[in-house]
Amino acid sequence: MTRRSIGVIMNGVTGRMGYRQHLVRSILAIRAQGGVELADGTRIQVEPLLVGRSEAKLRDIAEQHGLDRWTTDVDAALSDPDMQIYFDAQLTSVRETSIVKAIEAGKHIYTEKPIAESVEAALNLARRANQAGVKNGVVHDKLYLPGLVKLRRLIDSGFFGRILSVRGEFGYWVFEGDWQSAQRPSWNYRKEDGGGIVSDMFCHWDYVLTNLFGRVEAVTARAVTHIPQRWDEQGKPYDATADDAAYGIFELDGGIVAQLNSSWCVRVHRDELVEFQVDGTEGSAVAGLHNCVAQHRGATPRPVWNPDLVETEPFRDQWQDVPANTDVDNGFKAQWEEFIRHVVEDGPHPYDFLAGARGVRLAEAGLESSAEGKRIALPELTL
Ligand SMILES: NC(=O)c1ccc[n+]([C@@H]2O[C@H](COP(=O)([O-])OP(=O)(O)OC[C@H]3O[C@@H](n4cnc5c(N)ncnc54)[C@H](O)[C@@H]3O)[C@@H](O)[C@H]2O)c1
Numbered sequence: 414m415t416r417r418s419i420g421v422i423m424n425g426v427t428g429r430m431g432y433r434q435h436l437v438r439s440i441l442a443i444r445a446q447g448g449v450e451l452a453d454g455t456r457i458q459v460e461p462l463l464v465g466r467s468e469a470k471l472r473d474i475a476e477q478h479g480l481d482r483w484t485t486d487v488d489a490a491l492s493d494p495d496m497q498i499y500f501d502a503q504l505t506s507v508r509e510t511s512i513v514k515a516i517e518a519g520k521h522i523y524t525e526k527p528i529a530e531s532v533e534a535a536l537n538l539a540r541r542a543n544q545a546g547v548k549n550g551v552v553h554d555k556l557y558l559p560g561l562v563k564l565r566r567l568i569d570s571g572f573f574g575r576i577l578s579v580r581g582e583f584g585y586w587v588f589e590g591d592w593q594s595a596q597r598p599s600w601n602y603r604k605e606d607g608g609g610i611v612s613d614m615f616c617h618w619d620y621v622l623t624n625l626f627g628r629v630e631a632v633t634a635r636a637v638t639h640i641p642q643r644w645d646e647q648g649k650p651y652d653a654t655a656d657d658a659a660y661g662i663f664e665l666d667g668g669i670v671a672q673l674n675s676s677w678c679v680r681v682h683r684d685e686l687v688e689f690q691v692d693g694t695e696g697s698a699v700a701g702l703h704n705c706v707a708q709h710r711g712a713t714p715r716p717v718w719n720p721d722l723v724e725t726e727p728f729r730d731q732w733q734d735v736p737a738n739t740d741v742d743n744g745f746k747a748q749w750e751e752f753i754r755h756v757v758e759d760g761p762h763p764y765d766f767l768a769g770a771r772g773v774r775l776a777e778a779g780l781e782s783s784a785e786g787k788r789i790a791l792p793e794l795t796l
Contacts, residue, residue, distance in 0.1 A: 415455040416448070419753060420496035422520070424464040424487060424503055424511060426474060429598065430525055431502030434554075436461065439746040441478055449753045457757055464490050487511060491518040498523060498756060504600060506607035509534050516541050521548040521756045523749075526616045528769035530607055532777050532794075535770035540796055542766050550752045550762055551769035553620045555687075557744025563705035563735040564691065564698060565625060572707065573693025576669050579626060583614060583687040584658070584676035590644030597677070599645040602653040609655035611636045611779045614675040616772025618663065620764065623771070626691075627666030633788040634661035634779040639678040661779055699732070706732035767796060 421440065425431035440461050443449060448458035463483035465471050471483040484490055491499065491514055499515035501508050501524040509529045515522050522542060528551050529535040542549040555561060567573065588595050600606035601613065611634070622629050636656035643653045658676035665671055685701030698707040714731055741747075754760030771794050778789040 416458060417455060417757075418448075418458040418460050419498065419757065420460045420462060420493065421498045421500055422462050422464055422487075422490045422493075422496045422515075423500045424490075425501060425525075426463045427465045427467060427470045428502055428504075432474065434743075434745040435500065435502055435525075435749070436463075436474070436478075438743045439749040442743065442746050443749060443753075449750045449757075451754060451758050452760075453758075457753060459753070460495070462490055462493065462496055487514065491515060491520065497521055498753075501525060504607060505612070506530060506600075509538065512538055513541065516545050516547060519545065519547060522766075523550045523552075523752050524769070525552050526769060527612055527773045527776065528766055529773060530612075532770060532774045535766065535773040536794075536796065539766035539770050543796065548752075548756050548762075549766040550748075550755065551764055551766060551772070552745070552748065553624075553764040553768070554744045554748060555617050555621050556624055557741070557747045559703045559737060559741040560685070560700040560705050561621070561625070561689075562741055563737065564689070564700035566738075567696075567698050567705070567707060567735060568625060568691075572696050572698070572709075573691060574695030574710075576626060576667070576691060576693045578669060578692050579622070579665075579671035579673075579689055580692075581618075581671065581673040581687065581689040582679075582683060584674065584679040584681075585686050586680050587657075587677040589640060589642070590648070591650075594646075595643065599643065599651065601677075602643050602655050602657060603651065604654040609636070609657075609780075610675050610677060611656050611659045611783075612773075612776045614659070615661070615776035615779045616769070618661070618671075618673055618675075619772040619775040620768060621689075622663055622665055622671055626669050626671065628793070629663050629775055629791055630666055631664040631788055631790045632661060632775060632778050632782055634659055634782045636780055636783040639676075656780075656783075659779060659783070663775075698735070705735040707735050708732050767794070770794060 426436045440459050443459050448456040463471050468485050475483045499520040499522050587597050601608040636659040639658050641653050645651050658678050661673050663671040688701045690699045696709045751762050755762035782789045
């Protein structure tokens with residue numbers, strides 16, 4: 414069997430996503446399995462070069478995982494001809510500048526979302542990457558979740574008939590940081606540092622809705638800051654200037670209406686941290702991160718509204734579990750493998766910078782809708 418390798422610059426590996434999902438669960442897992450297998454049976458091993466601002470943290474991570482390449486000098490990393498891919502999991506607000514440098518260095522680029530802080534900047538990156546002829550991709554991890562993979566199978570099988578609506582709940586309580594430490598980084602709650610739940614989540618909602626149900630044609634949203642003061646990693650109070658909850662209505666191609674709540678200020682009374690209910694003329698389904706249950710038209714009970722009686726119907730028991738039927742790997746890793754095949758053998762990977770720009774545009778439109786109190790129509794986005 415032929416073996417080759419590909420060098421990947423990983424910027425932001427000291428962060429939550431960069432370390433856990435991208436380095437440990439994806440790149441190191443791919444290394445451990447002997448690389449990515451191509452169509453002709455060749456295996457491509459990945460050789461990461463860790464990049465960050467703290468030498469001590471990088472050295473610790475490298476030593477812990479038996480890696481020997483790390484640097485605090487992004488420019489030096491970008492000038493290394495052995496490195497074909499640049500990956501970015503830095504803070505959103507510093508991403509654009511680094512990606513521009515990576516394009517100029519001729520690297521193929523894979524990045525966390527959102528790809529930039531404005532639509533103009535995102536489209537600019539997409540245009541520049543295309544002009545430079547470098548492959549480009551944005552994390553679309555939610556599409557690879559086992560629950561959504563099952564949901565997609567139901568959609569593809571025609572189970573729903575005509576899909577009418579989608580109702581989604583995403584969220585959990587993020588501690589303020591005073592009496593219990595916050596479980597998300599404090600920059601998420603500061604607008605000036607690129608925080609906010611709309612910019613964080615609407616780019617996910619754009620690709621989930623577009624790829625499963627239809628293009629988002631309009632949005633009406635209300636974004637709020639429910640908790641105006643939080644405590645940072647040093648225990649210091651700060652003004653939470655960014656939105657921490659958003660209530661959105663998304664009108665999709667084909668007349669489907671999606672209503673999605675995103676909140677860091679809700680307590681969970683659900684089976685999973687995100688759940689989508691899809692209702693169609695022939696059946697309905699509820700999908701979460703892992704699970705998916707369905708109810709067919711022919712098995713739908715006939716509830717009757719009677720507020721005088723205590724409810725006796727076991728509604729949750731009336732749904733059928735949708736099986737996985739196949740092993741579903743970690744979504745971040747699965748997408749990494751697709752992107753590497755895209756770079757090496759031109760395999761399919763439709764989730765490019767333009768798709769990333771569409772996500773940023775939905776976030777921008779959501780914030781505009783909220784600020785102006787109006788519905789924002791979204792024409793097709795092109796380069
Ligand atoms: N796909 C997803 O589900 C998902 C989930 C959470 C976050 N994200 C995205 O991942 C990115 C990182 O988020 P995170 O939660 O890991 O944040 P984090 O704060 O844990 O990590 C941020 C990283 O950026 C680096 N960094 C911070 N400030 C910097 C600066 N001024 N210059 C250069 N580097 C700097 C940090 O050292 C760290 O490595 C964000 O863009 C976020 O939107 C994606």
